[in-house]
Amino acid sequence: MTDPSSTAAPALTRDDVAHLAHLARLELTDTELDLYLDQLTVILDSVAAVTEVAAADIVPTTHAVPLTNVSRADVLRPGLSRDAALAGAPAAEDGQFRVPQILGEEQ
Amino acid sequence: MSSATPTLADYDHAIETFDPVLGLEVHVELGTATKMFCGCSTAFGAPPNTQVCPVCLALPGAMPVVNATAVEYAVRIGLALHCSIASWCRFARKNYFYPDMPKNFQTSQYDEPIAVNGYLDVQVDGETVRVEIERAHMEEDTGKSTHVGGLTGRIHGAEYSLLDYNRAGVPLVEIVTKPITGTKASAPAVARAYVAALRDLLLSLEVSDVRMDQGSLRCDANVSLTPAGNPVFGTRTETKNVNSLRSVERAVRHEICRQAAVLEAGGRIVQETRHFDESTGTTSPGRSKETAEDYRYFPEPDLVPLAPAPEWVEGIRASLPELPWLRRARLQQEWGLSDLEMRDLVAADAVGLVEATVDAGAPADQARSWWSAYLGQQANSRGVSLAELPITPQQVARVVALVAAGTLSAKLARQVVDGVLAGEGDPDEVVAARGLAVVSDDSALQQAVDQALAAAPDVADRIRSGRVQAVGAVVGAVMKATRGQADAARVRELVFSTLGVQA
Numbered sequence: 001m002t003d004p005s006s007t008a009a010p011a012l013t014r015d016d017v018a019h020l021a022h023l024a025r026l027e028l029t030d031t032e033l034d035l036y037l038d039q040l041t042v043i044l045d046s047v048a049a050v051t052e053v054a055a056a057d058i059v060p061t062t063h064a065v066p067l068t069n070v071s072r073a074d075v076l077r078p079g080l081s082r083d084a085a086l087a088g089a090p091a092a093e094d095g096q097f098r099v100p101q102i103l104g105e106e107q
Numbered sequence: 108m109s110s111a112t113p114t115l116a117d118y119d120h121a122i123e124t125f126d127p128v129l130g131l132e133v134h135v136e137l138g139t140a141t142k143m144f145c146g147c148s149t150a151f152g153a154p155p156n157t158q159v160c161p162v163c164l165a166l167p168g169a170m171p172v173v174n175a176t177a178v179e180y181a182v183r184i185g186l187a188l189h190c191s192i193a194s195w196c197r198f199a200r201k202n203y204f205y206p207d208m209p210k211n212f213q214t215s216q217y218d219e220p221i222a223v224n225g226y227l228d229v230q231v232d233g234e235t236v237r238v239e240i241e242r243a244h245m246e247e248d249t250g251k252s253t254h255v256g257g258l259t260g261r262i263h264g265a266e267y268s269l270l271d272y273n274r275a276g277v278p279l280v281e282i283v284t285k286p287i288t289g290t291k292a293s294a295p296a297v298a299r300a301y302v303a304a305l306r307d308l309l310l311s312l313e314v315s316d317v318r319m320d321q322g323s324l325r326c327d328a329n330v331s332l333t334p335a336g337n338p339v340f341g342t343r344t345e346t347k348n349v350n351s352l353r354s355v356e357r358a359v360r361h362e363i364c365r366q367a368a369v370l371e372a373g374g375r376i377v378q379e380t381r382h383f384d385e386s387t388g389t390t391s392p393g394r395s396k397e398t399a400e401d402y403r404y405f406p407e408p409d410l411v412p413l414a415p416a417p418e419w420v421e422g423i424r425a426s427l428p429e430l431p432w433l434r435r436a437r438l439q440q441e442w443g444l445s446d447l448e449m450r451d452l453v454a455a456d457a458v459g460l461v462e463a464t465v466d467a468g469a470p471a472d473q474a475r476s477w478w479s480a481y482l483g484q485q486a487n488s489r490g491v492s493l494a495e496l497p498i499t500p501q502q503v504a505r506v507v508a509l510v511a512a513g514t515l516s517a518k519l520a521r522q523v524v525d526g527v528l529a530g531e532g533d534p535d536e537v538v539a540a541r542g543l544a545v546v547s548d549d550s551a552l553q554q555a556v557d558q559a560l561a562a563a564p565d566v567a568d569r570i571r572s573g574r575v576q577a578v579g580a581v582v583g584a585v586m587k588a589t590r591g592q593a594d595a596a597r598v599r600e601l602v603f604s605t606l607g608v609q610a
Contacts, residue, residue, distance in 0.1 A: 023401055025204055062197065062406040068414040074139045074176035077146025079160030085272075086156065088166075095155045096253070096269035099206045 012041050114368045118360060119292075121332075121367035127294040128340055129287040129359065130329035131238075133305055134279050136248060136322070137180045138315045142276035143247040144171030144214065144410075149278070151321050155271035163276035165210035171409055173198075177278035178221070179423065180314040181245045182415060184280050185222025186424050187312055188240045195414045196221050198245070198407040206270050207249035215281075217404040220244035221413065229304040230432070231296050238301050239285040250275035280314075286340065294330075294363065299356040302326050304432070306352075311431040319350050326355050330362040332370060341366075342376040346390050349383045358383045361390055438462060442471040455483060457493050460500055467504030477503050481521060485528060498527045505534040518591050519543045545594045549601070552585070552593055556601045559584040571606050578602050 017037045021028045028036070054060075079085075082095055091098035116124075142149055145162035161169035185192050199217035225240035251274050256266030282305065290297045306317045306324055317324045331343035344366070349358045361383075366376050380393040429437075435458060439449040442461070452458050457478045464474035478493060482503070486493050506523055509515040515523060515538070526537030538544050559581045560567045569577040578599055585598045603609070 023202070023403065062408065063411055065411070067411040068195070070411050071173040071175035071178065072146070074141050074174050075146060076141055076148055077160070079145070079147045079158065080164070082154070082156045082159075085159045085164060093269055095157075096271050097156070097206070099268050099270060101266060102206065102252075102254075102268055 012037060012044060114372075115361070115364040116367035116371060118364055121363050122292045124335060124371065125332035125341075125363070125367055126288065126335050126337075127290065127359070127363050128331045128333060128343070129284070129290065129294055129298055130343065131284045131287070131298060131301060132327040132329070132345075133282045133302060134248075134325045134327075135184075135282065135309055135315045135317065136324070137177050137278040137280060138313070138323075139174055139176045139180065139278050141174055143174055143177055143245070143278040144276055145169075147273075147276065151318075151323075153273055155269075155273060158273040159275070163209075164272055165208075171214065173410060173413070174278060177245065178413060178415070180278070180312075181221050181243065181280050182420060182423050183312050183314055183427065184282070184309065185225065185243050186420070187308055187427055187430070188222065188225035188227055188243060188282070190222035190225030190240060190243060192415055192420050193219060193221050193223070193413075194417070195219075195412055197412045198410045199404045200407050201246075201402045201404055203402055205249075206268065207252050208275065209250070209272065213246060213249065214407055214410070215246035215404075216244035221415075227301065227304055227308070229297070229300040231293055231300045236290070236293075236297055236300070238287055238297070241283045241285045243280055243282045246279050246281060248274050248277040248279050295356040295360040298328060298359045299352050302355050303352050307431040311428050311434075313428075319352070322350065325350055328355060328358050328362070330359055330366065331376070332363065332366045341370075342378050344376060344379055344381050344390075346381045346383050347393070351385075354383055354385060357388045358390060361388060365390065442475065444475070448475075451479060455479060455493060457483075460493055463500035464503045464507075467501045469504040469507040473507045473510075474500075474503065477507065477524075481524065485524075496528060497530060498524065502527050502534055509534060509538065513594050513597075514538070514544050516545055516591065516594065519545060543592065545592050549597075552589075552598060552601055553605070555585045555588045555593070556581070556598065556605055559588065560602070560605065567606060570602070570608055573608075575603075575608065 014033055014037050017033050017040060018028070021033070021036075086092040086095070086097065089097045136149070139149060141147060142163055145160050147160050147163055148158045150158065162171055182192055196216065196219035198214050199219075200212040201215045201217070202212045204211055220242040222243040223241070225243070227238050227240060228235050229238055230236075250270050250272040253269045253271070254265035254267075255269060284301070287294075287297065287301075302324075306319070309315045309317050309324070315323055319325070326349045328346045328349055329343045330346065331341040333339055333341045344362060346358045346362060349355050362381070369376060377392070381390040382393050383390050428434075435449065435453065438458060438461075439446075442449075442465075444452070452461060452475065455478070457475075460478050461471070461474045464478070465471050469477075482493060482496060482498070486496050489496070503524070506515070506520050506527075509523070510517065510520050522541065522543055523534050523537045526532075526541055526543075527534060531537045531540060562584065563580065566577050566580050570581070581602050582595055582598045585602075586593055586595060
């Protein structure tokens with residue numbers, strides 16, 4: 001390894017887990033934070049162990065099958081009717097999905 | 108900190124004190140028939156949620172499949188911007204919670220964009236400015252949200268929001284520049300010229316309709332200031348919702364003046380998203396970027412990597428059209444037009460029409476004259492564009508040919524064009540149906556000339572005595588008698604030969 005910082009990943013902290021939980025919009029109790037800190041640490045250590053033996057010449061695996069260039073022709077296909085699309089919506093109005101007030105962020 | 112009512116520095120002063128640095132992100136909606144990852148229509152303006160399916164609504168178990176044409180368009184764009192095309196790249200998930208994407212992530216590209224490291228040369232006040240391109244990557248558009256309640260239609264004060272997912276999944280290419288430095292006072296003009304050139308380019312590539320008013324082309328403008336002569340970049344703001352060329356220029360100029368005022372007052376620029384208000388030409392703060400930009404990108408497991416074959420990419424490169432500004436320069440030279448004349452043709456969207464008319468056999472000057480003069484008036488009075496007039500370049504070329512052959516006079520030619528515009532068929536059909544051909548039968552013309560001379564013996568005498576300009580009165584009488592269908596030049600010849608005068 002040419003980069004020493006990549007061999008020893010910094011330890012995961014309880015704050016990291018709380019931050020991840022927030023990003024995933026999960027409300028976790030203190031007990032759960034501790035539980036997931038332990039579990040995530042095990043997972044990260046396991047990945048780090050694999051990283052040690054996977055040299056730079058091994059391409060990271062993101063797909064289980066060695067396929068590329070799977071595509072479809074640009075041809076219209078029938079989708080859902082509006083009623084069918086909205087059938088599972090908790091709330092709808094004027095043919096649209098109705099969602100609660102969006103706070104904090106603006107698009 | 109930005110205050111509620113920000114003051115603005117004088118522009119010239121701001122430019123003397125600071126160097127603006129720009130970064131422009133342009134999103135272009137591709138003109139494919141279907142969405143990026145499913146077969147739903149991309150047509151604009153359909154009733155809400157009528158162009159949706161399990162994939163773009165993110166229903167459980169739905170799997171995306173890449174639109175091959177969208178990839179081809181992305182490669183076309185990359186090549187036209189002189190980028191390198193990745194030989195292998197992936198899609199990535201950009202995770203965020205917002206109802207405009209029902210999946211809770213946007214499928215995008217992150218560290219492996221399909222195109223990198225290019226440039227676009229743009230003309231600003233007669234000078235060429237090279238804008239370097241960092242990357243062009245593929246992604247999908249989001250749904251459209253409407254905020255209900257409150258006064259302004261903005262999120263603040265809204266009681267709830269309505270979502271239309273017709274746009275969710277429409278293919279996008281995002282084109283990102285490298286920091287544009289050294290533009291000084293022309294920064295706003297450079298920003299505008301870049302977006303205009305990009306729009307031209309994308310239109311000529313036939314990859315998008317580039318309708319800024321419909322959101323097919325959208326620009327986010329990053330602006331920062333650095334003390335004049337100091338190469339360290341300042342904190343940037345990203346102004347969104349800049350959806351016309353004029354707005355791009357105004358937004359950049361406004362941010363330069365606003366940031367200069369904040370910095371000179373000893374404040375600091377907050378890295379944030381700002382909104383451009385078309386009505387006031389000002390920007391206002393949106394969400395703070397410091398907490399918002401944690402998207403936890405990771406490779407998209409539902410899509411396999413793309414590996415564009417080099418020969419496929421080269422085939423696309425070979426099929427790229429002539430760049431629009433090179434084409435315009437070539438045509439201007441071929442047609443012998445001044446800069447102003449060419450600019451008028453461009454402004455009227457007439458270049459392609461004139462070119463097609465020339466290709467159909469008309470001399471360039473006459474093709475240009477028809478489109479810019481008579482047809483321009485007709486388009487104006489109908490409130491349509493030239494291209495929307497119900498006449499083809501081939502039909503215009505035919506009218507020009509009929510005039511050149513002496514079959515039509517200029518006046519008759521306009522009547523023929525009127526007939527074509529009125530839906531009476533091709534020029535030859537209009538000529539036949541309206542009986543518009545010039546009277547070229549000399550015996551008929553001679554009879555009309557004889558009658559005209561007999562009716563005005565004094566004029567005939569004056570012509571005989573050498574006052575040849577008096578012929579105009581006789582020609583006028585003949586034209587009147589033949590209801591304008593005589594060839595005036597031929598009438599003139601006949602008058603002189605009848606009177607035995609050498610013209």
